[in-house]
Amino acid sequence: MSKVDKEAIIRAAEEVVREKGARKLTLDAVAAQCGLSKGGLVHHFRTKQALLQAMLESAIGCETELAEEYAAGGGETGGPLASRIHSMFALMEDEKSLPRALIAAVAEDPALLEPIKSKEAKVRSELLTTCSDPEMALLLLSAARGLFLGRVLGVLDSDDPIFERLHTRLLKLAADLD
């Protein structure tokens, strides 16, 4: 059994971005963060791009998992829109679960966000067909993403009490749609 696996490296990389900023996400820094030499790190991810891709995939996976959990958990709590809103807010709750890989990736090479872009498109098209008022659904989704990205970029604090109120209000509005 290996001392560190890819998941651990990804978490370490995310931690580096959180502590020192996306610009300082270097192979050396990640290696140091997870107690590995640079050589050892490169053994797992041959290039920095590969690491960034893995970070993004992990982020997408986390979000999808949370959404599916929510959708499976309470049948009457809402459709796909509510699931997405829920998963975003779940990620926002903990400072450490915010996928700052987004910043590092888009700074390195915007093309890396392609998987995210296509997944977003898929979610949007789903809402267009399942919701009674697709426009409003997209607006609510955008609102959640606005708060989410605001948190990721660090221009929003989540300790503001208004945050939770917006969360419940969003879910309530979403419940009337899907």
Place this chain on the structure above:
Amino acid sequence: MSKVDKEAIIRAAEEVVREKGARKLTLDAVAAQCGLSKGGLVHHFRTKQALLQAMLESAIGCETELAEEYAAGGGETGGPLASRIHSMFALMEDEKSLPRALIAAVAEDPALLEPIKSKEAKVRSELLTTCSDPEMALLLLSAARGLFLGRVLGVLDSDDPIFERLHTRLLKLAADLD
């Protein structure tokens, strides 16, 4: 009279980010983009941080100007919420006017976004006092920002016809609030 002024340098820097990504926003690249030697560039902005700060200030200025124009233009078209929504969409219309300095700055040092953070807080607190339904106002603002940041990060295309529909819908909803 100088051949290049600070405004031109800022535009050149924004162009570099647009073409090559935030990570490639280097003093050399900016100097080359505006036909200046690195020495000449550093003469105008002593450090890269100073350049980034100026880029952010310029972005804030642009947005504020657009919002004030709109507010002054049509008295009945809406209050501060509508003005903000309008200014964001105005910036989104043109690929070149998207302030990608945001990405470069947050990657370099998240603390650089402090001016933006405090301005956002100011806008929010204004909405809290002037709107009949502050929660909904914040949601609409967040929706606009979600679309805006989606465009800045490049995960959203503006050529989608749904975009304009969301714009008008947002303004309509905003009109009922402030």
Place this chain on the structure above:
DNA sequence: GCTACCATACCGACCAGTTGGTTGGTTTTG
């Protein structure tokens, strides 16, 4: 007019530190 002086804009060579990635070898594990 001419000189001496100064400030601004700009250049391009240079430097120290950083970065992504390679290589050749060692340890660990199944």
Place this chain on the structure above:
DNA sequence: CAAAACCAACCAACTGGTCGGTATGGTAGC
């Protein structure tokens, strides 16, 4: 043992920033 995991040393390219110097234009005194 063979493969996988890992390491230390190294390298070439890049990066932010410095430095000494040039070109230009204004201006004060004579």
